[in-house]
Amino acid sequence: MENILLSNTVILGSGISGISAGYHLQKKKIPVVIYEKDNDWGGLCGFFTIKGFRFDRFVHFSFVKDPYILNCFETSSSLYAHPTVAYNYYHGVWLKHPAINNLFPLSSDEKAKIIADFVQRPQKNVSEIQNYDEWLRVQNGNYFAEHFPFAYTRKYWGQEPRNMETKWIGIRIRSASLDEVLKGAFEEQKQNFNYTDFMMYPKKGGFRSILNLCRKGLDIRFNKKAIRIDTDQKIVFFEDKTSVPYNRLISSLPLPEIVKMLPDCPQNISEAADKLHWTCGYQVSLGFHRPDVAKHLWFYIYDEDILTARVYSPNLKSPDNVPTGCSSLQAEIFFDCKAPLLSAETVLQNTVEKLKQVCHFDDSDIVLKDIRFEPYANITFTHGIYENRAIIIDYLKSRGIDVIGRFGQWDYLWSYQAFETGMNV
Numbered sequence: 001m002e003n004i005l006l007s008n009t010v011i012l013g014s015g016i017s018g019i020s021a022g023y024h025l026q027k028k029k030i031p032v033v034i035y036e037k038d039n040d041w042g043g044l045c046g047f048f049t050i051k052g053f054r055f056d057r058f059v060h061f062s063f064v065k066d067p068y069i070l071n072c073f074e075t076s077s078s079l080y081a082h083p084t085v086a087y088n089y090y091h092g093v094w095l096k097h098p099a100i101n102n103l104f105p106l107s108s109d110e111k112a113k114i115i116a117d118f119v120q121r122p123q124k125n126v127s128e129i130q131n132y133d134e135w136l137r138v139q140n141g142n143y144f145a146e147h148f149p150f151a152y153t154r155k156y157w158g159q160e161p162r163n164m165e166t167k168w169i170g171i172r173i174r175s176a177s178l179d180e181v182l183k184g185a186f187e188e189q190k191q192n193f194n195y196t197d198f199m200m201y202p203k204k205g206g207f208r209s210i211l212n213l214c215r216k217g218l219d220i221r222f223n224k225k226a227i228r229i230d231t232d233q234k235i236v237f238f239e240d241k242t243s244v245p246y247n248r249l250i251s252s253l254p255l256p257e258i259v260k261m262l263p264d265c266p267q268n269i270s271e272a273a274d275k276l277h278w279t280c281g282y283q284v285s286l287g288f289h290r291p292d293v294a295k296h297l298w299f300y301i302y303d304e305d306i307l308t309a310r311v312y313s314p315n316l317k318s319p320d321n322v323p324t325g326c327s328s329l330q331a332e333i334f335f336d337c338k339a340p341l342l343s344a345e346t347v348l349q350n351t352v353e354k355l356k357q358v359c360h361f362d363d364s365d366i367v368l369k370d371i372r373f374e375p376y377a378n379i380t381f382t383h384g385i386y387e388n389r390a391i392i393i394d395y396l397k398s399r400g401i402d403v404i405g406r407f408g409q410w411d412y413l414w415s416y417q418a419f420e421t422g423m424n425v
């Protein structure tokens with residue numbers, strides 16, 4: 001058994017939620033040990049470096065506004081505030097984001113179809129809307145819905161929109177007025193219609209460095225993959241055949257994983273876990289020995305023959321992410337957890353070949369190509385998510401396990417919100 005005090009609190013996972021929980025408990029003089037399956041901390045807020053190119057492990061920017069959390073991040077690292085200007089790539093045309101507000105570059109024919117359908121969009125109260133398919137048609141009209149967000153939903157969420165519910169949308173997707181759509185079709189818009197004006201990113205050290213203050217002084221044990229939890233004896237067992245007793249257990253592990261770790265877990269809990277959906281994802285990371293390949297901080301791609309849904313430019317997040325005179329791109333490719341997964345080779349080839357056309361580079365510009373896989377990216381709001389999530393979380397609570405983070409609370413949390421769950425625990 002690990003040599004720790006019995007009064008200790010054990011935290012599973014050293015992502016932003018685990019780090020935040022550890023930091024805030026330790027501030028209250030509560031001894032804490034964090035156990036992490038990887039050999040480094042940060043989880044999805046971590047990074048990897050190849051040949052001097054740094055790539056974040058999925059997270060991109062912070063949009064935190066809460067003064068206390070912002071102060072924790074700013075004390076850790078000096079931050080850039082990038083204006084939120086993103087683009088959309090649609091059959092060879094570049095449109096500023098959000099596309100519905102910026103139709104100007106499209107052909108007159110396509111603009112006419114979008115606007116005609118926008119004017120005749122179905123009129124429904126929010127309470128009458130049954131699924132995301134209907135929501136998208138009500139917001140945008142049929143033509144735009146079918147050509148833009150439907151395609152993106154299949155690529156980003158790995159689902160048909162009719163399979164998803166709508167409570168998650170909140171401020172994440174803005175609704176446009178007819179006036180805005182018309183203006184955006186007639187002329188280029190200066191106004192930013194995004195949910196936030198600025199996005200923050202550390203000047204040095206990658207996204208993870210916003211956590212330097214909180215990580216300092218924490219006892220994190222690496223290469224400790226939890227595989228079984230005895231909630232009667234209060235012991236966590238690890239893959240390396242060690243174990244640790246706990247007085248209090250806090251988990252940021254994905255619900256479908258932790259359920260499997262509990263011997264004698266009732267059937268209805270395992271069934272609820274089986275019904276959850278999430279996306280897993282590949283990241284294709286590319287480094288170039290040219291400074292100008294990356295043109296946009298990030299962009300969305302709607303064409304379905306291009307597997308990647310979104311592409312980010314790490315060197316535009318911060319020049320500290322690349323060697324001098326270089327640039328970089330990172331593409332995200334998602335699959336539903338229960339759908340057939342394409343091989344890394346197929347995904348890498350499709351992404352590189354398609355991005356050559358979209359971003360205008362060739363093989364001789366590439367310094368490095370990397371592909372890696374994350375088993376948990378986004379939790380998916382398929383029908384029944386709230387009921388199934390509540391069944392599992394209530395059961396875990398009844399077994400004395402507190403859950404935090406995106407996958408512990410099974411919610412569409414941005415990084416600062418995952419941080420908040422660690423703070424609140």
Ligand SMILES: Cc1cc2nc3c(=O)[nH]c(=O)nc-3n(C[C@H](O)[C@H](O)[C@H](O)COP(=O)(O)OP(=O)(O)OC[C@H]3O[C@@H](n4cnc5c(N)ncnc54)[C@H](O)[C@@H]3O)c2cc1C
Pocket residue numbers: 012013014015016017018035036037038041042043044045058059060061062063224225226227252253254257332376377378404405406407408413414415416418
């Ligand atoms: C594609 C994508 C883009 C995103 N972009 C943004 C963005 O721009 N801005 C933003 O604010 N948020 C963004 N997010 C969300 C943000 O990344 C998450 O909210 C946040 O990183 C979640 O942190 P967490 O601690 O909850 O989970 P995680 O980071 O997943 O941490 C969980 C930790 O538990 C460890 N673990 C798992 N299983 C075990 C086990 N059995 N034993 C021990 N340890 C284990 C993992 O290795 C990991 O370190 C993005 C997410 C995705 C997927």
